[in-house]
Amino acid sequence: MLLTAAHGPAPLFDLGTGQGARQFTELAIALLLSSLIGLERELHQKSAGLRTHTLVGVGSALFMEVSIHGFGAVVGLDGFSVDPSRVAAQIVSGIGFIGGGLIFVRRDAVRGLTTAATIWLTCAVGMSCGGGLPLLGAAATLVHFLVVRGFPLVTRRMATGVPVTQRVELRLCYRTRRGLLGRVLELCTRNGFRVTDVQIDADSQDRTGHGKVKEAGVVLSLEGRGPAHPLVEELTEWEGILGVGLRSQGDSTE
Known part of the structure; x- marks a missing residue:
C-alpha cells in the first residue's frame, strides 16, 4: 500500500x-x-x-x-x-x-x-x-x-593461418587379438594428436559361446592442431578395422 x-x-x-x-x-x-x-x-x-x-x-x-x-x-x-x-x-x-x-x-x-x-x-x-x-x-x-x-x-x-587446437572423437570397431589398438594409438601420436581419453564401448562387443571377445569398440578423445580426416582414411584400409567414425568435440563455452 x-x-x-x-x-x-x-x-x-x-x-x-x-x-x-x-x-x-x-x-x-x-x-x-x-x-x-x-x-x-x-x-x-x-x-x-x-x-x-x-x-x-x-x-x-x-x-x-x-x-x-x-x-x-x-x-x-x-x-x-x-x-x-x-x-x-x-x-x-x-x-x-x-x-x-x-x-x-x-x-x-x-x-x-x-x-x-x-x-x-x-x-x-x-x-x-x-x-x-x-x-x-x-x-x-x-x-x-x-x-x-x-x-x-x-x-x-x-586466426586465419594460425593452427587451432581441435578436439575430436575417433570411434573404432575392430577385431581383437591383433594388436590393433596399440597401432591406432601410435598412429594418432605420429600424426600430432594427443590421446586424452580412451573408452571401451561395451555395447559393440560380440562374445562367442566360448566367452572370448572377437570384436570391440573404442572411443578415443584426441587433441591436435592438424586435420583428423587423414586418420580415418588410413584406418579404413587397415585389416581388422570394421568401422571408423569421426566426430568433432566442440569446446565452446556457450
Missing part, C-alpha cells in the same frame, strides 16, 4: 502512484529487449532460451519498479528509512543461482559460460529499464549482439 504524508493511503488501482503509463512502458521495453536476447539464444539452441531470458528481464524490471515505487507506505514515518539500492543488490545476488545452474563441465570442457553471462546481462537490462534508463538497456542489448555474434567473426579472421 502506498502512502503520502498529505493524502494518506493511495487507492489500490491508482494509475498515478508508481503504476502508471511510465512504469508499464518501462516493463514493455524490458520485455522487448530481453526477448531479443533470448531469441538469439533460442535460435542457437542454448540451454537458456527465449522464455528464460524474457522472464529474467521482466522480473528484474519489476523488482526495480517495486524498489523505487513500492515502499511509499513507510516514507516519512519515524524510524523507517528506504534504500532502493538494497533491492537492486539482492537482484544481482539472486541471478547468480540461475547463471550457476547453466554452467557445467564435461571432459574438462566448460560449457554454458556465455549463456550464463547473457542471463546476467539480461538482468542488468531489465534493471536499467525498471530504473528509468531504457536507453542504457537498449545500448547493452546492442553490445550483446556485437559481442556474441560479431566477436567470433573477428577472432576467426585474426
Whole structure:
C-alpha cells in the first residue's frame, strides 16, 4: 500500500502512484529487449532460451519498479528509512543461482559460460529499464549482439593461418587379438594428436559361446592442431578395422 504524508493511503488501482503509463512502458521495453536476447539464444539452441531470458528481464524490471515505487507506505514515518539500492543488490545476488545452474563441465570442457553471462546481462537490462534508463538497456542489448555474434567473426579472421587446437572423437570397431589398438594409438601420436581419453564401448562387443571377445569398440578423445580426416582414411584400409567414425568435440563455452 502506498502512502503520502498529505493524502494518506493511495487507492489500490491508482494509475498515478508508481503504476502508471511510465512504469508499464518501462516493463514493455524490458520485455522487448530481453526477448531479443533470448531469441538469439533460442535460435542457437542454448540451454537458456527465449522464455528464460524474457522472464529474467521482466522480473528484474519489476523488482526495480517495486524498489523505487513500492515502499511509499513507510516514507516519512519515524524510524523507517528506504534504500532502493538494497533491492537492486539482492537482484544481482539472486541471478547468480540461475547463471550457476547453466554452467557445467564435461571432459574438462566448460560449457554454458556465455549463456550464463547473457542471463546476467539480461538482468542488468531489465534493471536499467525498471530504473528509468531504457536507453542504457537498449545500448547493452546492442553490445550483446556485437559481442556474441560479431566477436567470433573477428577472432576467426585474426586466426586465419594460425593452427587451432581441435578436439575430436575417433570411434573404432575392430577385431581383437591383433594388436590393433596399440597401432591406432601410435598412429594418432605420429600424426600430432594427443590421446586424452580412451573408452571401451561395451555395447559393440560380440562374445562367442566360448566367452572370448572377437570384436570391440573404442572411443578415443584426441587433441591436435592438424586435420583428423587423414586418420580415418588410413584406418579404413587397415585389416581388422570394421568401422571408423569421426566426430568433432566442440569446446565452446556457450
